[in-house]
Amino acid sequence: MLNCKQAAALMSQGMDKELGLFQKMTLRSHLMMCKGCRNFNKQLAFLRQGCRNFPSQGS
Amino acid sequence: MENELAASNSSGGLDDELVSLRRDMFKFARLQLRDDASAEDAVQEAMAGALAGKKQFNNRAQIKTWVFAILKHKIIDIIRERARSPGTAISVDEIPENAYDELFDDKGFWQEDSRPASWGNPEGSFSSQQFWQIFELCLTRLPENTARVFMMREMLGFDTDEICKELAISSTNCWVVLHRARMGLRLCLDERWFNAENRNAEL
Numbered sequence: 001m002l003n004c005k006q007a008a009a010l011m012s013q014g015m016d017k018e019l020g021l022f023q024k025m026t027l028r029s030h031l032m033m034c035k036g037c038r039n040f041n042k043q044l045a046f047l048r049q050g051c052r053n054f055p056s057q058g059s
Numbered sequence: 060m061e062n063e064l065a066a067s068n069s070s071g072g073l074d075d076e077l078v079s080l081r082r083d084m085f086k087f088a089r090l091q092l093r094d095d096a097s098a099e100d101a102v103q104e105a106m107a108g109a110l111a112g113k114k115q116f117n118n119r120a121q122i123k124t125w126v127f128a129i130l131k132h133k134i135i136d137i138i139r140e141r142a143r144s145p146g147t148a149i150s151v152d153e154i155p156e157n158a159y160d161e162l163f164d165d166k167g168f169w170q171e172d173s174r175p176a177s178w179g180n181p182e183g184s185f186s187s188q189q190f191w192q193i194f195e196l197c198l199t200r201l202p203e204n205t206a207r208v209f210m211m212r213e214m215l216g217f218d219t220d221e222i223c224k225e226l227a228i229s230s231t232n233c234w235v236v237l238h239r240a241r242m243g244l245r246l247c248l249d250e251r252w253f254n255a256e257n258r259n260a261e262l
Contacts (some may be wrong), residue, residue, distance in 0.1 A: 003167030034175035051213035
């Protein structure tokens with residue numbers, strides 16, 4: 001069972017490399033139960049999108 | 060670009076646009092390189108490269124996308140150059156290991172008041188100039204090397220292996236740094252932007 005701190009670290013790692021099957025499974029079951037971490041996960045994706053848009057902002 | 064430049068002589072409008080484009084480029088380069096002189100070099104070269112390309116553009120957004128693509132390459136060149144010169148091993152443990160511990164309880168679950176709340180439809184913020192000011196402010200607040208690793212990954216599109224190689228850090232270190240950078244940036248945006256009460260606070 002993952003706690004939120006571990007889940008957050010895994011979600012972040014998942015932005016940089018393919019997680020292992022076991023990691024994916026434990027993360028998925030944590031996310032199913034944890035709204036806070038689901039929000040966190042969406043926010044990570046948003047940060048990435050923000051960084052990609054950052055250079056051309058305001059054009 | 061040539062035609063655009065020619066047109067600028069009669070209207071003056073494009074001159075202003077080039078000045079503002081140049082300013083944006085410089086800001087972007089300085090954020091990545093944290094050094095005015097290198098940032099200036101990168102912008103000069105990118106501008107020269109863009110003008111030499113003699114591409115045709117229909118609007119400012121196209122020009123901007125084009126010169127920023129060139130600028131990114133120049134910044135990447137400078138980062139690689141730096142990595143090759145000796146004595147540039149960087150310290151990446153600027154954000155301490157326990158920096159975000161207080162967000163979690165002693166079992167590692169989110170504390171009630173720090174559990175991430177929904178940001179709604181955050182993409183709507185992309186059209187706000189003020190949002191981008193805060194985004195930049197939050198990036199600037201990250202410690203220098205942490206920000207550098209993060210921006211290499213997220214803005215310049217390096218993969219982590221390459222970042223490790225260029226900066227001579229271990230891949231574990233690299234992930235840890237990226238994670239802390241994301242925690243910091245998320246928290247800053249959460250406090251400064253998505254918590255609307257703080258939006259109008261002094262930047």
